[in-house]
Amino acid sequence: MMGKISLQMFAFGIFLCLVLWAVTAQILQMPVIPSPEQVLLRLMQKFPDTIAVHAGYSLLRIVLGLVVAVAVGYPVGVLMGYFPRVNRLLAPILYLTYPVPKIALLPVVMLLFGVGETSKMLLVFLIIVFQVVVAVRDAVAAIPPETYAPLRVLGATFAQIVRHIIVPASLPKFITAVRVAMATAISVLFFTETFGTQYGIGYYIMDAWLRVNYLDMYAGIVVLSAMGLVLFILLDWAERRLCAWSRT
Secondary structure (H helix, E strand, C coil): CCCCCCHHHHHHHHHHHHHHHHHHHHHHCCCCCCCHHHHHHHHHHHHHHHHHHHHHHHHHHHHHHHHHHHHHHHHHHHHHHHCHHHHHHHHHHHHHHCCCCHHHHHHHHHHHHCCCHHHHHHHHHHHHHHHHHHHHHHHHHCCCHHHHHHHHHCCCCHHHHHHHHHHHHHHHHHHHHHHHHHHHHHHHHHHHCCCCCCCCHHHHHHHHHHCCCHHHHHHHHHHHHHHHHHHHHHHHHHHHHHCHHHHC
């Protein structure tokens, strides 16, 4: 697990990106690369009434897709890791579907569910759920069998074993899997938001690009980056709070 990243380090990283951006804009002097000052000014003008709405739609799609993926993937991963028979039954299905690039399923998903909200959240779900299943299954399977012995002797139920052994042991790999999948989910969501919708940060960026409005386009890109940053910070915070024991 990564060590704690301080707010000062985040601030330094953001400052460094802004400096590189400003230097590039100053050297090239091209409309396609406006200065950070111009973009941030446009962002402050457009965010309350326009960009915030688009960002809200995108965040809602990501959060709902993530919640459903965890609700489905985590129990399946636990069952596959704890019960060898379940693993033998589901592993072929997992290995057959997991390597398929989920963006390749976009035409199928849109044909089955249309171009509305369901197809967008379903793609986010498909990207995250397989990562969760594989990570949790491997984490549970790696638990030494003798670890369960004390609870079994005391007559613990399967639910108690899950609570006291399986969940703590699988949380670090589970959070890592979600962190890895989140970046891909945001990228794919950006692509899907260019189809059949008028709301979403992906739609906002592409619409600004088609209108040759580079200030609006970069303002959307900044918000998209900020969304990803906030989600990763929340995951790091959850990892520090829930997996503090793994740092000792």
